[in-house]
Amino acid sequence: MKRKHPVLKFMVIILLISSLMIGCSSTNSGTVSRESNESGESSNTSSSSQPEKVTLRFSWWGAQERNKATLDAIERYMELNPHVTIQGEYMDYSGFYEKLVAQLAGGTAPDVMAIVDRWYFDLVTQNEFLADLGEYENIIDFSTVPENFMETQLFNGKKIGFPAGLQGDVLIYNNDFFEKYNIPADTQWTWDSLIEVGKKVHDEDPNAYLLSLDAAELNFVLRVYQKQLTGNQFIKDDYTLGFTKEDMIKMLTFVRDIFEQNVAEPLASAVLYPDVSQHENPKWRNGEMGITHKYTSLIPVYQQVENFNLGVGALPLMEGFKDPGTFTGSTLVYVMNKGTEYPEETAKFLNWLVNDPEAIKLMGTTRGVPATKVGQEVLGEANLIDPLVQKALDLALENSSKVLPDNAISQNQELTIIFTDIIDQVGFGELTPEQGSEQLIALLEDKLAQMK
Amino acid sequence: MNNRTQTQHSYKTRAKRLPKLISGNRQWVGLLYISPWLIGFLILELYPLMASLYYSFTDFTLLRKPEFVGLKNYIQMFTKDHNFWNSVVVTFKWVIIAVPLKLTTALLVALLLNKKLKHINFYRTVYYLPSIFAGSVAVAILWRFLFMREGLVNQILSAVHIPPVDWLGNPDIALYTLSMINVWQFGTSMVLFLAGLKQIPGDLYEAGRIDGANKIQQFWSITLPMLTPIVLFNLVMQTINAFQDFTAPFVITKGGPAKSTYLFSIMIYDNGFKYFSMGYAAALSWLMFAAIITLTAVLFWSSRYWAHYEDGGK
Structure with a gap:
C-alpha cells in the first residue's frame, strides 16, 4: 500500500531534492550573508567616512619559518589597517604553480602572489593575468631597488613584479670535508680542477665524493658553463640555440666525467632526492660529500643540519671565458592579480611589505636578502643578515653574468626538461656526450620550431 | 481484496489532483529518484568526458582560449x-609485469585463506587492509x-x-621495484578469488580424489578451470587499473x-x-582510452578459448 502512495512518494522526492539543494548551496548562502554584511558595513562606513572594508588574499609557498614570518607581517598590517583583512594562502612548493594556473584560469586567483619570474612567460605573454605594477608607482616605491638591478627585473619593459630578495648561484661547502682532504677553502675552481681533485678524493676514500649533483642541479651549473663558453643566452631571442654542437659536447663531457670518474655521487643514488634539497641526502649529512650547487637563498636550509661546518665558494671559471656566467637575480617577486577588485589596497599592502622597516624586520631573510636598499640597511643594522648568506651573495655578484636576465624562452619548462633528460642519460652512461649533444640539438630545434 | 480495491480507488481519485508529471508518467518518477546521481553523472562525468574529446582536437593551454587544430595533436604524438614510444613501451612492460604478478599473489593468498583455520576471518581482514591504504x-x-x-x-x-x-x-631495476610494490594491493582480486573458490562444488574434488588426483592435479584440473570466469573478470579489471596507475609511480x-x-x-x-x-594531454588520454577498450575487447574475445562456464557461457 505504501509503495503505491503517490503523495508520500512526491513528498519524499521533494524532500530529497530540497535537501540536496540545501547541501549544494550552503557555500553560496555563506557568501551571500558575508556580502550583505559587508554592504551593511560599507553603508555604515560611508556615513562615518571610514575606509571601505576589504578582504585581500595573498598566496605563497614555503617552509615553516617563512610561513610564520609572513603571517606575523600580515597580522601587523591588519592591526595597522583595521579595515583590511588579509587571508594568507600558503602551501608547499610542490603543486603550487599548477594550482596557481588553475586559479588564474578560473578567475579565483588571490590578489597578491609570490611567484618566480620565470613564470612570466606563461602568465603574461599567453594571457595578461598579472597587473603592471608600474601603473601604481604613486603607491609602490620602486626607487628603493637599485636601478641597475631593477632593469634586470623588467619583463617586456614592464614592472610586473616587485623583487622580494636577491639570490645567486653558489657552491656550498662542507668545511670539514675540505680539511680532511686538504682542499683550500678559498680555491677558485675551474671545470677541470673539480674533476682532478674529485678523483683524488675518491681514490683516498671510495665512499667519498667531491660533488653532490643531480640532473636538475646540473641544469643550472651547465648553464653557467654555457655562458662562459659562448657569452649567449641558452636559447637566443630569435629562438635559435645559444651554443654549438661542440660547445654542448664539452658540457656533456663534464657530466660524463664527473660520474664516470667518481667525482660526483652516482646518479642512481643522487636521483632519489630530486625535489628536496640534497641536504636530506644521508651521504651529505654523514659528511661524505664536499660540494653542492644551490641558490644562495637555500643556505639557511642547509644551516639547519646540526653540527655542520658550512662554507661557500664561487662557481668554476674557465680560462678565457666570454662571460662570468654566474646567475644573480630575484628569489621571488610579488605580483598583483590583474583581476583584483582592490588594486590600490593591494598596492598599498605590497608597498608596506617590501618597503616598511617594521615589515622588513618581521619578514627577515625568509625570502633571501632583501632586494631593496632599505631592506638591506634595516636588516644589516639589526644584524639579521646571516654572514654566510651575505658572503655567498657577494661572491655571486662578483662573478655575475652580463647576459641577464635569462630570456623567457631559455627558462621554458619543457625545454629545460628535455635538457635534464639528456643530462640524465649521459650521466647514467646511456648516451655518449656526442650522441647526447646531437639528440639534444635535434629535440630542442624541433620543439622551438613548434613554439615559434 | 475489497479493501485493496477501495484503496486503489482512492489512490486514483487523489492521483488526478496531482500534477501529471507525477501520476501520469511513471518514468518521470524514476528519473526524479535517480536525479542526484544523474545530475552528478551529466555534470561531473559526461560533460568533462565530451569536453576532453573536443579539447583533444584543440591547442589549449588553460591560459588561452582553445583553438581548433584538427588531428594535429594525434599526429604529433x-x-x-620523443617521449611517446618510450612511454608506450614502459606502460606495456608495467602492465605485463604487474598484472600477472598481482593476480598470482591474490590467487595464492586466496587459496591459503580458503582453508578452515582458526580466526580465518581475522586473517582475511588483515590481508585486505593494504587495498584500503x-x-x-x-x-x-x-x-x-x-x-x-x-x-x-x-x-x-x-x-x-x-x-x-x-x-x-x-634505470634497469626501478620498474620492477615499482611492480613489486604494486603487488601489495592484491586485496580486491583476492576477495573475488575467495568468493569463486567457495562456489566450486565439493563433489568435484571428491570425484577427483576417487580418481586418484593429488592436490596439485586437483588445482590444475578443477580449481583453476572452475575459477576462469573470475580470472577473466580480475584480469580485465586489473589491466584497466594498471594502465591508469599513477599515484604510487x-x-x-616521478617517471x-x-x-x-x-x-x-x-x-x-x-x-x-x-x-x-x-x-595534447586530452588527446593522449583518448588514445589511452582507445587502447584500454581494444585490449579489453581482445581479452573478452580470447576468453572463449580459456574461460569455462558451467552453462557453456551462454
Whole structure:
C-alpha cells in the first residue's frame, strides 16, 4: 500500500531534492550573508567616512619559518589597517604553480602572489593575468631597488613584479670535508680542477665524493658553463640555440666525467632526492660529500643540519671565458592579480611589505636578502643578515653574468626538461656526450620550431 | 481484496489532483529518484568526458582560449613526441609485469585463506587492509623510504652481507621495484578469488580424489578451470587499473630515473599540468582510452578459448 502512495512518494522526492539543494548551496548562502554584511558595513562606513572594508588574499609557498614570518607581517598590517583583512594562502612548493594556473584560469586567483619570474612567460605573454605594477608607482616605491638591478627585473619593459630578495648561484661547502682532504677553502675552481681533485678524493676514500649533483642541479651549473663558453643566452631571442654542437659536447663531457670518474655521487643514488634539497641526502649529512650547487637563498636550509661546518665558494671559471656566467637575480617577486577588485589596497599592502622597516624586520631573510636598499640597511643594522648568506651573495655578484636576465624562452619548462633528460642519460652512461649533444640539438630545434 | 480495491480507488481519485508529471508518467518518477546521481553523472562525468574529446582536437593551454587544430595533436604524438614510444613501451612492460604478478599473489593468498583455520576471518581482514591504504600518497612515500639506498630493505640485505641495491635509482631495476610494490594491493582480486573458490562444488574434488588426483592435479584440473570466469573478470579489471596507475609511480619515482618508469599516465600529467598543453594531454588520454577498450575487447574475445562456464557461457 505504501509503495503505491503517490503523495508520500512526491513528498519524499521533494524532500530529497530540497535537501540536496540545501547541501549544494550552503557555500553560496555563506557568501551571500558575508556580502550583505559587508554592504551593511560599507553603508555604515560611508556615513562615518571610514575606509571601505576589504578582504585581500595573498598566496605563497614555503617552509615553516617563512610561513610564520609572513603571517606575523600580515597580522601587523591588519592591526595597522583595521579595515583590511588579509587571508594568507600558503602551501608547499610542490603543486603550487599548477594550482596557481588553475586559479588564474578560473578567475579565483588571490590578489597578491609570490611567484618566480620565470613564470612570466606563461602568465603574461599567453594571457595578461598579472597587473603592471608600474601603473601604481604613486603607491609602490620602486626607487628603493637599485636601478641597475631593477632593469634586470623588467619583463617586456614592464614592472610586473616587485623583487622580494636577491639570490645567486653558489657552491656550498662542507668545511670539514675540505680539511680532511686538504682542499683550500678559498680555491677558485675551474671545470677541470673539480674533476682532478674529485678523483683524488675518491681514490683516498671510495665512499667519498667531491660533488653532490643531480640532473636538475646540473641544469643550472651547465648553464653557467654555457655562458662562459659562448657569452649567449641558452636559447637566443630569435629562438635559435645559444651554443654549438661542440660547445654542448664539452658540457656533456663534464657530466660524463664527473660520474664516470667518481667525482660526483652516482646518479642512481643522487636521483632519489630530486625535489628536496640534497641536504636530506644521508651521504651529505654523514659528511661524505664536499660540494653542492644551490641558490644562495637555500643556505639557511642547509644551516639547519646540526653540527655542520658550512662554507661557500664561487662557481668554476674557465680560462678565457666570454662571460662570468654566474646567475644573480630575484628569489621571488610579488605580483598583483590583474583581476583584483582592490588594486590600490593591494598596492598599498605590497608597498608596506617590501618597503616598511617594521615589515622588513618581521619578514627577515625568509625570502633571501632583501632586494631593496632599505631592506638591506634595516636588516644589516639589526644584524639579521646571516654572514654566510651575505658572503655567498657577494661572491655571486662578483662573478655575475652580463647576459641577464635569462630570456623567457631559455627558462621554458619543457625545454629545460628535455635538457635534464639528456643530462640524465649521459650521466647514467646511456648516451655518449656526442650522441647526447646531437639528440639534444635535434629535440630542442624541433620543439622551438613548434613554439615559434 | 475489497479493501485493496477501495484503496486503489482512492489512490486514483487523489492521483488526478496531482500534477501529471507525477501520476501520469511513471518514468518521470524514476528519473526524479535517480536525479542526484544523474545530475552528478551529466555534470561531473559526461560533460568533462565530451569536453576532453573536443579539447583533444584543440591547442589549449588553460591560459588561452582553445583553438581548433584538427588531428594535429594525434599526429604529433606519433611523429614528434620523443617521449611517446618510450612511454608506450614502459606502460606495456608495467602492465605485463604487474598484472600477472598481482593476480598470482591474490590467487595464492586466496587459496591459503580458503582453508578452515582458526580466526580465518581475522586473517582475511588483515590481508585486505593494504587495498584500503595502498592508493594513498602517504603509503607511497613510505615505500620510497623503504627502497632508498639507505632504506630498510638494503639494511636487511646488508645484515646478510648482500651489497645494497639501487632499487629506485637504477634505470634497469626501478620498474620492477615499482611492480613489486604494486603487488601489495592484491586485496580486491583476492576477495573475488575467495568468493569463486567457495562456489566450486565439493563433489568435484571428491570425484577427483576417487580418481586418484593429488592436490596439485586437483588445482590444475578443477580449481583453476572452475575459477576462469573470475580470472577473466580480475584480469580485465586489473589491466584497466594498471594502465591508469599513477599515484604510487608518480610519488615514488616521478617517471625517473632516466624515464625508465615514465608511465603513460605520468606523461599525460606532465603535458597537462607541467607544460599546460591541455589539448595534447586530452588527446593522449583518448588514445589511452582507445587502447584500454581494444585490449579489453581482445581479452573478452580470447576468453572463449580459456574461460569455462558451467552453462557453456551462454
